[in-house]
Amino acid sequence: xxxxxxxxxxxxxxxxxxxxxxxxxxxxxxxxxxxxxxxxxxxxxxxxxxxxxxxxxxxxxxxxxxxxxxxxxxxxxxxxxxxxxxxxxxxxxxxxxxxxxxxxxxxxxxxxxxxxxxxxxxxxxxxxxxxxxxxxxxxxxxxxxxxxxxxxxxxxxxxx
Amino acid sequence: xxxxxxxxxxxxxxxxxxxxxxxxxxxxxxxxxxxxxxxxxxxxxxxxxxxxxxxxxxxxxxxxxxxxxxxxxxxxxxxxxxxxxxxxxxxxxxxxxxxxxxxxxxxxxxxxxxxxxxxxxxxxxxxxxxxxxxxxxxxxxxxxxxxxxxxxxxxxxxxx
DNA sequence: ATTTTATAGTTCGAAATCGAACAATACGTT
DNA sequence: AACGTATTGTTCGATTTCGAACTATAAAAT
Numbered sequence: 001x002x003x004x005x006x007x008x009x010x011x012x013x014x015x016x017x018x019x020x021x022x023x024x025x026x027x028x029x030x031x032x033x034x035x036x037x038x039x040x041x042x043x044x045x046x047x048x049x050x051x052x053x054x055x056x057x058x059x060x061x062x063x064x065x066x067x068x069x070x071x072x073x074x075x076x077x078x079x080x081x082x083x084x085x086x087x088x089x090x091x092x093x094x095x096x097x098x099x100x101x102x103x104x105x106x107x108x109x110x111x112x113x114x115x116x117x118x119x120x121x122x123x124x125x126x127x128x129x130x131x132x133x134x135x136x137x138x139x140x141x142x143x144x145x146x147x148x149x150x151x152x153x154x155x156x157x158x159x160x
Numbered sequence: 161x162x163x164x165x166x167x168x169x170x171x172x173x174x175x176x177x178x179x180x181x182x183x184x185x186x187x188x189x190x191x192x193x194x195x196x197x198x199x200x201x202x203x204x205x206x207x208x209x210x211x212x213x214x215x216x217x218x219x220x221x222x223x224x225x226x227x228x229x230x231x232x233x234x235x236x237x238x239x240x241x242x243x244x245x246x247x248x249x250x251x252x253x254x255x256x257x258x259x260x261x262x263x264x265x266x267x268x269x270x271x272x273x274x275x276x277x278x279x280x281x282x283x284x285x286x287x288x289x290x291x292x293x294x295x296x297x298x299x300x301x302x303x304x305x306x307x308x309x310x311x312x313x314x315x316x317x318x319x320x
Numbered sequence: 321a322t323t324t325t326a327t328a329g330t331t332c333g334a335a336a337t338c339g340a341a342c343a344a345t346a347c348g349t350t
Numbered sequence: 351a352a353c354g355t356a357t358t359g360t361t362c363g364a365t366t367t368c369g370a371a372c373t374a375t376a377a378a379a380t
Binding site: 203205230231232233234237238256257258259 | 335336337338339340344345346
C-alpha cells in the first residue's frame, strides 16, 4: 500500500503491476494446456510468436522478439522452426531491406486462430463466478485503465 | 473489443489481460537494467526468486516455481546457485518433510531489498508524465481491479 | 561522396530451462 | 496396519535461450 498527496491509501502501483497482475494471469492459465498447441507440438515461444503475427497480420522479427520477450538470436531460431513446419512465411521488407517480415500461411492462421480461441475461452471461464456487480465494476476498471495505458507512447508504436 | 448484454462496447477482457497488460509491463521495464542485480551477477530467474522470498518472508520450492514460472527441476538449480552464493537458506519443513523452505540470509535480504527499490523507482518514473486527473483515474481503477482480483481464491493461497 | 553511426537479422558456443524418471514423504481407503 | 494414490523435490539428458561477434542495409554527419 501507499499514500498519495491527499493522504488516501492506495494499492502500491508497482506491486499491482509487477506482482498482483502477473500472478493473477499466471494463476488463471497455468494449468491450462492449449489443445491445438499440443497437437501441433508448439512450445510457449512458438505459440506466442504465432499469436503475435495473428494479432498484427504481419510483423518483423524485432517486433515479435519484443512481444515474445526473447533475444533476436532466439527469434531467428523460432522463425526457422515455424517456417520449416510451413506455418509462416518470411520476406524482406522492400522499403527497408534489413527487415524481415513474417506472415502466417493458411495452416499457420488456422492453428493460431484455434489456439487464441481456446486460450480466450479458458481465461474467461475464470470470470464466470463473478457477480454481475463485480463484473460491471471490473469492466469499468479495465476500460479506464486501458484508456490511460494507451496514452503511453511506446505501447502503441506498432510494428517498429 | 466486445459487447456485453446491454450492448455497450468494452475492451476484450482476454486481450486486456493477455496482451495489453503484459506488453505494458514489459515495455515499461524492458530497457531497465537493475544495477544491484548486475553487480551481483543475478539473472532474471535468480532475481525473481530472491524477490519472491523477500515479499513472502519464506517460501517453498513449489511456491517459488509457480511464482518465477519455471519447472521444479529448474527451481532446484536456481536454489542451488543462490545457496552456494550465500544468499538463501534451505531447510526441511518440520510439519511436512517433503517440503523445503527457503529464506533469505542477511546478504540475500540486503540485495533483494535494493533490487526491489530500484525496480519500483524505475517503474514509477513511467507515470510521472501522467496528468493529475489521469493519475487519480488510474489509481481508482487499480484499487477497483485489485479488490475484485483478490476475490479469486487461488491468488491468495499463499505458500501452498 | 565518404565516413561514421545506428539498426535488423544471423550464427554459434555457453548457459539456462524443460520434462520425464525417480525417491521420499504424506494422505486416503480399506 | 497395509495398500494405493498424491505431492514435493532432485537428477540428468535433451532442448531452448542467451549474448557476443558478425554481415548487411539504412541514416546521419562531414
